[in-house]
Amino acid sequence: MKAMVCERFGGPEVLALRDVPDPPPPAPDEIQVRIEARGVQYVDVLMLAGQYQFRPEPPFIPGGEAAGHVVAVGSAVRDFAVGDPVMSRHRLGAFAELGNAKAGLCDRVPDGLTMAQAGVFRGAYTTAYHALLQRGRMRAGEWVLVHGAAGGIGIAAIQMAKAFGAHVIATAGSDAKRAACLEEGADHAIDYRNGFVDQVKALTGGRGVDIVYDPIGDKVAEESLRCLAWGGRLLILGFLGGGPTSIRSNYLLIKGIDAVGVRIGGLNEADPALAAANMKALVALAEQGKLRPRISHSFRLDQAAEALQAVIDRRVIGKAVLLR
Template sequence: MRALQCERFGTVQDVQLVNRDEPAAPGPHEVVMAVAYASVSHATGLMIAGRYQTKPPLPFTPGTEAVGHIVSVGTAVTRFKPGDAVVAIADWGCFAEQVKLPEYTVYAVPDGLPLLDALPVPISYGTAYCGLLWRCALQPGETVLVLGAGAGVGLAAVELAAQMGAHVIACASTQEKRNEALARGAHGAVAPDANLAAEVKALTGGRGADIIVDPVGGELFGYAVRAAAHNARLLSIGFASGVLPTIPPNLLLVKNLTLHGFFYGRYIGWTPSDERAVHAPALQRVMETILGWARDKRIRPTVSKTYPITELSNALGALHSRQVVGKVALTIKPETTP
């Protein structure tokens, strides 16, 4: 089978297309999946560079999220059979025509939902859903300010918060992205600049946001904290800007703000203790809900562009340009039904 392989940590130019054997037979709680499409994310480049939280042993195949069909299942697997359409989270390995995975982070794609529409759900939408509900206990009627609202986790948070009954304000870098967020359920949209707090307060009658979702970090976080309502919750889920935010502790104090760090990786096996089996029942319920909303078109997970397996560099370039709405993906092998 064809696969992208990283022989050493470095740049995307160090990733080569190779031919290698298909995965061995799955263990009792494993499945083998034929990959149709695989997501490309900011974490992809970090993992190739050896700078991500998880550092795979060399050589390795990148790719942490994929959609396709089951090829074979282990003896203890009861949720799937060969031929089932599934979407999955992996430690790595998805930029290959087949990948072997623990069953715990593999999810059924509902009938009527196209494979490519299911692809962004497990990581981007799973992160946003669990952060909003599990960490911030979002309530209907609250105001949610979403930073980085034009792509990935940010756009997912806009859709999900609106679906849950929140009043959503989207913060995105271009008018095109702000318009897209408004089309996905945001009630207002603002630019990521020094006027952010004033604009948010103007949209909320001077009150500010009850929850601030931050996948960006950097200087923008400082602007956003000033847009927080009293007793607001701040949800830090990533640093797409590449810069860690500086938190003004005086504002945390005088406004009674709560800062929540949220590492979704804990629930999907991306920690040394590997807790994915423990959290699998709860996450499977989450995925059933979100994938059902996608099937029913209550949310619209979007892959804005796909690239051939040979064009990982172009896919990462598009992502880093910040012109992407939604996600980008590699086409691995679309005809995957065994």
């Protein structure tokens, strides 16, 4: 089969299209998938650079989420059959034509999703669901401030918050990205680059928001503390802004704020049963038409380096996908 192989640590240029052996027959609890669509994530960028907490040594095939059709099933698998369309989760190996995956980490493609949408669904929506509903304890009628709102997990957060009755203020750095946020259901979309506290306070009648969904960190997280209402929750999802912030504990004390870490990989490791249940709930929401990935960029498998560079350059609105 053909696969994109990371041959040394570095940027997207370290990827090369290679002929590699097909994966072995699936283990008893696995299925084998002929992959037709693969999500491109910032995690992949970090993994190529050797900067992710899971650090495989080159050569390896990157890619953690995909969709395709089952071509073989393990002897203990009862929920899937050859020919089923599935969304699959891979520790590595999705940037290839074939991949093995644990059957318990796979789900049928929801009715109404294209194969491309299914290929980018899992990572973004499991993150938004776990962050907002479980770590953030979001309730209908609350105000949610979503940073990085035009990105993959940002668009997912907008749709998730609206599906459960929250009000959403999205932040993004260009007119096109703010327009996309409004199209996806955000009540307001604001430019955060010259400060956003006054804008947020004005939109909420001076009260502030109940939840900040923050994959940016750095100065954005620090300013976000001033946007939170009493009993608010700061959800810390990452540090795309250049690094973590030094959280001032006096803000947490005075306003009763919770600063909450969110790492979907940690949930998958610590409570796989909950992670699987979350995915079932997400499939149901997708089938109801409440969740739809937005894909701004589609590439061929052999263009994986270009896809990752588009993510790095922040040209992607929603998600980028690798097709066949």
